[in-house]
Amino acid sequence: MLIDALTLQLGYNASLVAIGAGLLGIAAGATGTFLFLGKRALVSDAVSHATLPGVGLAFILMVALGGDGRNLPGLLAGSALSAGLGLLCVSWLTRRTRLSADAAIGAVLSVFFGAGVVLLTVIQTMSGGRQAGLDSFLLGSTAGMLRSDALIIALGGALVLAAVLVLRRPMALVAFDAEFAAAQGMNVKRIDLAMMGLAMAITVVGLKMVGLILIVALLIIPPVAARFWSERVDHVVLLAGAFGGLSGYVGAAISATAPALPTGPIIVIVAFGLFALSLLAAPGRGVLAALLRHRRFQTRVHLRQGLLALAQGQPIYEPLTLRLMRRAGYVRADGVATEAGRAKATRAALDERRWQMLRGDPRHEAAAARYDGLTPLERVLTADQITELDRGLGPEAAR
């Protein structure tokens, strides 16, 4: 069943939904990268919660006008209006009052969401309101989604993606260095607003499928996961798009296999899987790689200190040092130095003496800056320079 869903064998509608979710995910990941890098991730949470009263009001208005309250374009238009209002509130509160961004976000988020819940309750008591399905805007659902709905989502995602492509340079520059951007004559406030507007568009477009509570996850988790893999903005954007698209596509496919599975949470769980994988396994910034690097460094430090202790005839008590020295074959099981260990220790001691000599010599200032207690001097100076340095050490160096 799941294989069928993933290979688009569940029928035209389910396939359209999966493709729509994939496109939405790509656009969300790419847009979210700029929010994340600009440290604006939580603003999108306020914006998404601010959609709810708009959905409720649009429903009431459409029913009052004698139409179908569940008309998706109508509901999305309403949600966009109230999300836009929420965004302006956050931006106004942070700029014009002494409220910090987190307080402004918290206030707008809870007030708008509370108002939305009240409206939903009112709608549920309305006579003749074909209210079934409005709460699917909270957690998202693809069950009973119309073909036209899926098309709207796919088209919206594609449009946002195109806008991100056009605005990627100014948005990256403002996220990295807003002062420089302003000095170049860019309108930082407008670019910021455009970025938030794109996030709002993702929220509105993804409302039906992912739901307003979890859409922020689709904006933020993919870029956070992508960040583990790359040190370049453009690559992070591409990867975040790929992660988001994969989450959307696979999540929608899974939820299509059973009518009771809410789509939003499934998509987010898939995205979280990608995040967990990145957190652990990514080279460079991943946790495992960092742990390995740390262990390797620790081993070098302990071996070096052990060898220096040997050279000075000091006993080694530190258990880790002893274990590493034994494993390297520098000391025997009873702690007595081996032939190889003594030779290594003499070289380490000489290296250390040369370094100390070098660090006291102003002519070697640049080389001395590379001292870390571990790097052999041969990697910093040429053989000739070391011979020259050894003259200062006197007969000791020949030992």
Added chain:
Amino acid sequence: MQLELARLDGQAPGAATAPQDSPLAIRGLTVSYGEKPAVFSVDATFRPGSMTAIIGPNGAGKSTLLKSALGIVTPLSGQVTSWGRPLNSQRHRIAYVPQRASVDWDFPTRVLDVVLMGLYRDLGLLGRVRTRHLEKAMSCLSRVGMEGFADRQIGQLSGGQQQRVFLARALAQGADLYLLDEPLAGVDAATEKAIIAVLKELRASGCTVIAVHHDLATVTDYFDHVFLINTTAIAAGPVAEAFTAANLHRAYGGRLAQTPVGTVA
């Protein structure tokens, strides 16, 4: 040392700079972050081809003066012109080097990418980065001695190296006026030497350099003009005339017992 020698318009005696010739002319600039002005009614006319240090105590409005002149901070009032025209129409001729601490150095970008930001005006929104852009960026990196670091993540750089990369980005803009906010703050001696050498090269090629500077001991060696500020403009002019013990005392008050140009009585 006579106070009268220090003139408030940054001109050398006998060679007055008219505002329409000045790469940066400021009139009545006032900036306030709250009720208290950070910069109050400052006039300044910077001389073309000069290298000016903006000096003053902490919180005197040095950085704010630069930022508000460029419109990064919106001033309460005041007028800024470049070469006699509104500054906005001359931005392509102006390069700005912000304080190092103002950006997130863990940002996912490489040294070369930062320098390429100086070419965004050339690149436009969708233009591809071409070989000539890369060559330009690399040549700017080598001018600050950082060509070997092009592929490094910026977070791996030392403070001095970060500052040099910022300078390279400004060089890539190919501007005629360079504004630098504390370019020597917290950098190593080698970087300081390299930065000053590049700035002097710029001046020699006819560019104008204005830098917020904090180290009074090096003003005479590095700069030819000074602008002293403590919320209001205190003094301005060639170093020999304006960088006097009396002016420093007026700018710094009692906080400065010993100045590089003599003890304040």
